[in-house]
Amino acid sequence: MSIGILIVSHVEQIAQGVPTLLSQVAPDISITFAGGTAGQEIGTSLEKISNALDANRAEEVLAFYDLGSAKMNLEMASEFSSKRVTFMIPL
Template sequence: MVGIVLVSHSNKLVEGLKDLISQMAVGVKICAAGGTDDGRIGTDPMKIMSAIEEVYSDDGVLLFFDIGSALMNAELAIDMLDESISKKVEICKVSLVEGAFVAAIDSSIGKSIGDIKESIKGLQIEK
């Protein structure tokens, strides 16, 4: 099953999103990586890296983010991972809420990472 990582500047935002999605996509590994360790707004590449490792499976991991530096820190986190893991992690440049929701539902029914990316293609935020 494809794992899902939610990255946001706000821990409350991604924890709430994780709760919502987890009730709809039972059994999918979802991890929220929001805010900084001191509880402030921001993103932390170490927190993102840990989240990826937590949900990792051989099926891969899809990472969703909110804005700006979340993408930069997600890319940094992936670069810090062992190559055997990082090659199976993909950042999705789609709407955070809708993209993560569709991806989690697709993962719960056993779709591959490629099929999931095809499902969310229409939700792109960057063309």
């Protein structure tokens, strides 16, 4: 069983930056991200989170998020996914 990482942030640049850093120290781990809304605003998007979860190659995903509403959307996305999602301490 493989383990991946999903980063969810209200700010797209944070969501992109963390995986960029992590990929330098863990190049063999699938790391995906979702940040901001569909309109490039501060917030989270259920659709972006679902797409990032689906794009992660791992069967089990450790999901890191920044604020409570990100966790709420993450929980909803995980209900529609066949992957095992473990919620980690907020970013």
